[in-house]
Amino acid sequence: MRGSKLAAAIAAVCLCFSWSASAESPRGTDDDRTKLHVTGSGSVEASPDLITATLTVRTEAGNAARAQTGTNDMTHKAMTMTQGVSGVSASAGAYSVSQNSSGNNNPRNWEARQTLSVKSKNPETLLSLVGRLQSAGLLLEGLDWSLSDDHRKALMRDAEKQAVQDMLHRATGIASELSMKVASIADVTVDESMIPHPMMFMARAAAAPMSTPDTQKVTAMVRATLLLK
Numbered sequence: 001m002r003g004s005k006l007a008a009a010i011a012a013v014c015l016c017f018s019w020s021a022s023a024e025s026p027r028g029t030d031d032d033r034t035k036l037h038v039t040g041s042g043s044v045e046a047s048p049d050l051i052t053a054t055l056t057v058r059t060e061a062g063n064a065a066r067a068q069t070g071t072n073d074m075t076h077k078a079m080t081m082t083q084g085v086s087g088v089s090a091s092a093g094a095y096s097v098s099q100n101s102s103g104n105n106n107p108r109n110w111e112a113r114q115t116l117s118v119k120s121k122n123p124e125t126l127l128s129l130v131g132r133l134q135s136a137g138l139l140l141e142g143l144d145w146s147l148s149d150d151h152r153k154a155l156m157r158d159a160e161k162q163a164v165q166d167m168l169h170r171a172t173g174i175a176s177e178l179s180m181k182v183a184s185i186a187d188v189t190v191d192e193s194m195i196p197h198p199m200m201f202m203a204r205a206a207a208a209p210m211s212t213p214d215t216q217k218v219t220a221m222v223r224a225t226l227l228l229k
Helices: 002-032 065-085 124-135 147-177
Strands: 034-046 050-061 087-098 110-120 140-147 182-196 215-229
Touching: 034 050, 034 147, 050 065, 050 087, 050 124, 065 087, 065 110, 065 124, 087 124, 110 124, 124 140
Parallel strands: none
Antiparallel strands: 034 215, 050 110, 050 140, 087 110, 182 215
């Protein structure tokens, strides 16, 4: 009885080993095939759909406490103004307090500063709001156009499709020159990048500013290893 069980176990092990060896054999054939490493690229240009205004709240006073109070009050007023405008988001950023140097033995003032960032997909609404914020005492440091996350992702998908098509077209052409054909794709890597544009507008005027967007480019690159036959 024990002999029959042992024989059956050995037979099972041999069967598993035989199956494993046969399963590994196709991998060896892939290693023997000609490999082609090829890249493809794609790019899409579009106008940015998000405008961001960077403003600074600044107050000077004879002591730090009064300077901070003035800046805090002005920031609170500015945030209240932005909350009443539909389609606009605002956030208060960097905050600093410093003592200004003064010559001629004059007393030195304290300065409190805070940065305010205001964003919107509606440029007319944002620029009008910026004008009102400037009239309230804020300093406009700059306006920046960019792609919103949703818009950038949609453009990236289009760029990736172009990159894949470019890669396949190049691979087919190279294989044909070698009198071969593409059998399969071993691996694919996608690299994404966006070419940003610099800040377009700088001003400290009290009037509502003007700004127009320039196109931005989103690019994608595909790297692939293909097996030829």
